[in-house]
Amino acid sequence: QVQLVESEGGLVQTGGSLRLSCVASGRTFSSYSMGWFRQAPGKEREFVAAISRSGDITFYGDSVKGRFTISRDNAKSTVYLQMNSLAPEDTAVYYCAARAEIWGVSTMISEYGYWGQGTQVTVSS
Secondary structure, eight states, X not given: OEEEEEOOOEEEETTOOEEEEEEEEESOGGGSEEEEEEEOTTSOOEEEEEEOSSSOOXXXXXXXXXXXXXXXXXXXXXXXXXXXXXXXXXXXXXXXXXXXXXXXXXXXXXXXXXXXXXXXXXXXX
């Protein structure tokens, strides 16, 4: 099992940047590919970004491509989400998640067995 704890989110202005982190404890962090998801009020949870176990493969949702960057530091058991050029539509609760499959990455919520508690990101216009 792995436990995930996201950093505090925050309030930023449109066009601003914010970096989220998610620290894992429990089983070996490098055993999991990782993902970030978000959920806005009244909307379904959506895929944001994913990274493979070694960090050599990344994948992004269309709405964040070119603005967000996912990375990981296995020595620190931490995954990051750097968010640039933030817009009001990025306002949501952001969740990190761990996936135990060996290969690649996934956009599917159902493939992630472990979730953090979520952190609020609010972008003001």
